[in-house]
Amino acid sequence: MRVFIDASALLALADPGNDGHHAAVQSLRRLDPPPALITTDFALAEALAGMHARHGRPAAESLQRSISASRALRVAHVDPDLFRAAWNLYASPDCAALDFGDCTSLAAVRALGLRHAMTFSTSPWVEAVAGLRRLPVTAAGAPR
Amino acid sequence: MQFITTNIRINRSAHRKLRYMAAERGRSMAELVREAVDEFLTGGDMGLAATEFRGDPIFFALGPDRPQALRPRDKGWRGTGPRHDPDRDPARSSARDRDPARSSARDRDPARDPARDPGPGARAGEAVAAPRLGGGLL
Numbered sequence: 113m114r115v116f117i118d119a120s121a122l123l124a125l126a127d128p129g130n131d132g133h134h135a136a137v138q139s140l141r142r143l144d145p146p147p148a149l150i151t152t153d154f155a156l157a158e159a160l161a162g163m164h165a166r167h168g169r170p171a172a173e174s175l176q177r178s179i180s181a182s183r184a185l186r187v188a189h190v191d192p193d194l195f196r197a198a199w200n201l202y203a204s205p206d207c208a209a210l211d212f213g214d215c216t217s218l219a220a221v222r223a224l225g226l227r228h229a230m231t232f233s234t235s236p237w238v239e240a241v242a243g244l245r246r247l248p249v250t251a252a253g254a255p256r
Numbered sequence: 257m258q259f260i261t262t263n264i265r266i267n268r269s270a271h272r273k274l275r276y277m278a279a280e281r282g283r284s285m286a287e288l289v290r291e292a293v294d295e296f297l298t299g300g301d302m303g304l305a306a307t308e309f310r311g312d313p314i315f316f317a318l319g320p321d322r323p324q325a326l327r328p329r330d331k332g333w334r335g336t337g338p339r340h341d342p343d344r345d346p347a348r349s350s351a352r353d354r355d356p357a358r359s360s361a362r363d364r365d366p367a368r369d370p371a372r373d374p375g376p377g378a379r380a381g382e383a384v385a386a387p388r389l390g391g392g393l394l
Contacts, residue, residue: 122314125314125315125317126314126315126317126318127317127318128318128319129318137315140309141309141310144306145306146304146305146306146308146309149314167318171317171318174317174318175317175318177313177317178313178314178316178317179313179314179317181313182312182313182314183304183308183312184304184309184312184314185312185314193258224294225294
């Protein structure tokens with residue numbers, strides 16, 4: 113199983129002080145076999161910027177080191193084709209509620225054929241992909 | 257998505273297996289190769305054991321869990337998650353917060369006081385506003 117990790121989920125996973133940390137970690141650790149975690153370089157940049165803004169440069173460096181050392185997380189690069197796809201999505205009226213970072217995530221998930229995405233963002237980008245399941249889920253199985 | 261056409265040299269045995277698997281699944285050999293390449297490039301199956309996955313550095317970037325009282329306040333970053341986490345045990349954390357005597361030895365250790373420990377990323381003499389860093393695998 114492959115799970116897309118957006119910037120909000122990266123921050124939740126990495127920071128024990130984040131309100132979503134426990135739910136994020138538990139929902140991934142419950143999966144058997146362990147999932148492959150996929151993110152994009154754009155999401156990474158957003159997460160590092162968010163960590164820097166919230167906790168300062170040392171925390172962002174710490175996140176960077178963890179990502180470098182991680183064997184569970186892979187970074188997919190937004191190539192020119194994917195960038196163009198995201199660019200067109202952003203210009204589309206259907207994606208008016210999404211920011212450009214969401215559009216790159218949306219384009220990456222579609223291109224990679226992923227079926228699961230972890231996010232704590234209030235943006236509806238996950239719902240824009242037919243059949244994409246949002247993680248974490250509540251005990252009742254409904255998306256949170 | 258745009259495609260390019262390329263030639264790949266593979267050994268006879270692999271070719272025979274690939275042709276058999278493609279026929280069995282009713283798919284083309286090229287489809288199976290493209291799928292395998294995609295999985296390789298995106299880490300489709302990294303084969304991590306559960307224990308290895310649970311200990312992955314991505315879960316400990318800022319150190320292990322610590323009491324709510326030591327957590328920095330959310331300054332409005334949109335990706336910080338919901339304000340309320342139903343999975344967390346509110347009774348235990350609030351009791352800890354109210355009673356310092358119930359905090360763990362690690363929390364009482366002045367050497368690990370977030371006010372004194374600048375974390376591994378800090379340089380000597382540099383003011384650091386970040387919370388305590390450097391737990392776990394870092």
